[in-house]
Amino acid sequence: MLVHFKTNLKMSSSKKYHFKFYDWEEKLRDKPFLRQPFGDEWEVYTWGQVGLMARKLATGLKSLGLPKGSHIGLMSKNCREWIIADLAIIMSGYVSVPFFPNLKSHEIKNLLEFGDVKALFMGKVEDWEEIKKGISKEMPIIAFPHYEGNSKIETGYQWDEFINQFEPQKENYHPNADDTWTIIFTSGTTGNPKGVVLTYDINQNTDVMYTEEYNPLYVDFEGNNSFFSYLPMNHIAERIAVEFTTFKNGGVISFTESIDTFVKNLSDVQPSVFFGVPRIYTKFQLGILSKFSQKKLDLLLSIPFLSSLIKKKIRKSLGLSNAKVIISGAAAMQVAQRNWFRKIGVNITIGYGMTENCAITTQIPGSNFNKPGSVGTVQPNVEIKIDEESEEVLMRGPYVMAGYYNDIETTNRTIRNGWLHTGDKGKIDADGHLYITGRVKDTFKTSKGEFIDPAKIEAKFGEVEYFGQMCIVGLGVPQPIMLVNISELGKKLEKEELIERLENKLESVNSTLFNYLRVSTIVICKDEWTPQNEILTPTMKIKRGNVDKMYMSKYDEWHHSNDKVIWE
Numbered sequence: 001m002l003v004h005f006k007t008n009l010k011m012s013s014s015k016k017y018h019f020k021f022y023d024w025e026e027k028l029r030d031k032p033f034l035r036q037p038f039g040d041e042w043e044v045y046t047w048g049q050v051g052l053m054a055r056k057l058a059t060g061l062k063s064l065g066l067p068k069g070s071h072i073g074l075m076s077k078n079c080r081e082w083i084i085a086d087l088a089i090i091m092s093g094y095v096s097v098p099f100f101p102n103l104k105s106h107e108i109k110n111l112l113e114f115g116d117v118k119a120l121f122m123g124k125v126e127d128w129e130e131i132k133k134g135i136s137k138e139m140p141i142i143a144f145p146h147y148e149g150n151s152k153i154e155t156g157y158q159w160d161e162f163i164n165q166f167e168p169q170k171e172n173y174h175p176n177a178d179d180t181w182t183i184i185f186t187s188g189t190t191g192n193p194k195g196v197v198l199t200y201d202i203n204q205n206t207d208v209m210y211t212e213e214y215n216p217l218y219v220d221f222e223g224n225n226s227f228f229s230y231l232p233m234n235h236i237a238e239r240i241a242v243e244f245t246t247f248k249n250g251g252v253i254s255f256t257e258s259i260d261t262f263v264k265n266l267s268d269v270q271p272s273v274f275f276g277v278p279r280i281y282t283k284f285q286l287g288i289l290s291k292f293s294q295k296k297l298d299l300l301l302s303i304p305f306l307s308s309l310i311k312k313k314i315r316k317s318l319g320l321s322n323a324k325v326i327i328s329g330a331a332a333m334q335v336a337q338r339n340w341f342r343k344i345g346v347n348i349t350i351g352y353g354m355t356e357n358c359a360i361t362t363q364i365p366g367s368n369f370n371k372p373g374s375v376g377t378v379q380p381n382v383e384i385k386i387d388e389e390s391e392e393v394l395m396r397g398p399y400v401m402a403g404y405y406n407d408i409e410t411t412n413r414t415i416r417n418g419w420l421h422t423g424d425k426g427k428i429d430a431d432g433h434l435y436i437t438g439r440v441k442d443t444f445k446t447s448k449g450e451f452i453d454p455a456k457i458e459a460k461f462g463e464v465e466y467f468g469q470m471c472i473v474g475l476g477v478p479q480p481i482m483l484v485n486i487s488e489l490g491k492k493l494e495k496e497e498l499i500e501r502l503e504n505k506l507e508s509v510n511s512t513l514f515n516y517l518r519v520s521t522i523v524i525c526k527d528e529w530t531p532q533n534e535i536l537t538p539t540m541k542i543k544r545g546n547v548d549k550m551y552m553s554k555y556d557e558w559h560h561s562n563d564k565v566i567w568e
Contacts, residue, residue: 015177017200019090022172024250025051028223033246034080035254037265042254050084055168057088060157063166064140066094066118071183073112074098075131076123078229078255081144081159083243085121086233091173096182097195098234100538101125102531109134111185115195115405124150149258177201183405184236186355195405196236196355205398206240206358208380210249216349216363216379217241217273218324223250226322228271230256232538236355237329241275263287266319274323277330279540281337281348282468284318286488288344301343311345318346325349329359330540332436335372342369351376352434357420358399362434374433385419386428392440393426394419425455442544444475450516452480454544457517460509466490466498469529469536471547472519477559479520483551485529499565506564521558525551526568 029048036043045053061072072094076082089096097115099108101124108131112120123144125131128151135141141156175181181200185193210219219225227246231238246253251272256265266274292300301307315321328338328350338348352375353359361384364376378384382397400420403411414421425438438455445451454472457480461470468487474480490498502522510518529535534546558566 017175017177017204019174021247028250032252034083036080037257045080052168053163054084054087054091056163056166058091058169059166060162061088061092064119068093070118071095071097071116073117073120075101077101078233079124081123082233091169095180100232100234105130105134122153126150128153175200184355197402197405199402202399214380219249225249225251226271227253227273228266228269229253237359240358270319270322272322272324274320275327278328278333314344356401357395360399361395371433374435377432390440391425393422393424395422446474447476447478471542475548477555481558482519482522483525486524502565521561522565523558524567
């Protein structure tokens with residue numbers, strides 16, 4: 001029997017997409033919109049200034065002679081010019097194709113060609129010498145102003161010179177609802193990235209997230225919103241939750257100058273909405289524990305008067321004192337970590353979604369801790385069900401992509417009878433709460449012929465604070481093996497103590513598993529897993545296939561070792 005849940009809110013429909021930026025451009029003309037830090041100073045662009053620059057840039061883009069609907073690439077870390085360039089692409093009737101700023105030359109070459117990109121904005125990147133090897137010399141490039149600590153790009157049109165050549169576009173251009181808004185390439189955990197095609201109609205359907213009835217970001221409808229943008233702008237969550245939430249509801253977007261200034265910049269901003277990934281919250285946790293031992297923190301929090309002061313101090317030091325909502329997404333957050341933050345007064349809301357559905361499927365409020373491990377209940381106009389045979393989560397709703405660019409075969413495999421096949425395994429409880437239990441394609445067979453679902457075993461180790469990353473492997477050997485990167489907390493322990501704790505945890509977990517599922521060995525890998533060595537995607541998900549490529553030759557040796565914990 002399929003468990004099937006659905007919610008409904010009334011939705012509007014229109015043949016034209018009403019681009020609300022123009023409304024706020026007029027209403028908030030002299031109010032701050034984009035804030036860029038330079039050391040201790042913040043440069044501020046107003047809504048009127050941004051609108052003027054975007055309108056000039058729109059005229060400039062059209063001067064390149066590209067047909068309407070042409071694909072314009074965007075490759076840069078987050079900054080004010082990213083937003084202005086994206087606005088100009090919309091205003092001039094083109095399609096944005098954003099990229100991660102740390103792609104290698106062969107990756108960007110393939111994506112530019114496959115995505116039919118006709119012009120490219122280049123901005124804050126760290127290795128232009130590598131990136132430019134993958135860009136055709138015929139490709140028109142518009143270079144953002146140079147930011148210290150990043151590559152200087154002297155190729156192509158320079159930002160200020162190019163913009164100031166042109167008169168601002170006077171028309172308030174509103175695309176057709178069925179026009180393509182953007183093509184976002186997924187980060188590719190299971191193969192080559194795929195180009196997700198999203199239309200303006202799909203974007204407009206997300207307006208139900210900003211109503212009095214349902215307002216998960218707690219936006220102020222008068223424009224009094226403050227966002228801090230640092231997660232990649234080419235990622236759907238940042239695009240919807242920060243950029244377009246501001247376009248639709250007004251407010252201010254502040255950026256970070258660099259990784260080194262992140263904490264200072266966030267503390268200066270104190271945004272009303274903060275969106276993070278689990279790794280960011282881990283860094284917050286480590287920062288707090290570097291000032292207070294867990295024992296001392298527990299003691300302070302047990303004293304009512306001091307507890308309130310400590311919580312306020314911590315929230316302010318993190319930059320979250322004004323945050324109405326604090327969100328974690330992009331990867332799974334451990335229940336233990338969410339509970340740890342709850343104890344210090346930081347209630348983190350989590351949800352579930354993907355590029356293919358505009359990151360909209362389920363959500364659980366930060367105040368709800370009654371369903372540990374759940375990713376929440378369905379969001380407005382979403383239906384979910386679980387496939388009986390594969391346990392795959394199927395989703396249906398108005399946020400589902402139009403398809404994968406130039407890939408009908410994969411599109412037809414992914415969207416069947418109107419249902420998006422997410423690739424995630426899950427279960428739904430009687431109250432409609434969704435639990436993600438793994439990936440459909442992550443299963444592998446041991447040499448005993450037994451199928452292993454790695455995520456289910458990893459979940460047993462999910463509360464081990466000494467693991468930064470973990471990956472259950474074992475293709476071709478008798479028993480599963482666990483490969484790990486040690487967290488900063490784990491690195492603080494003496495080697496013997498860490499080994500003892502891991503051995504005890506291994507024994508404890510194995511005692512709950514069937515024989516064929518028991519982990520034979522924990523291997524502490526010497527190299528950090530990063531997007532640079534292609535073990536992690538840019539959004540910090542593990543590419544299990546690449547893990548096998550790197551380590552598989554050692555599986556048999558590790559499995560037959562007499563040690564339960566091995567240092568590579």
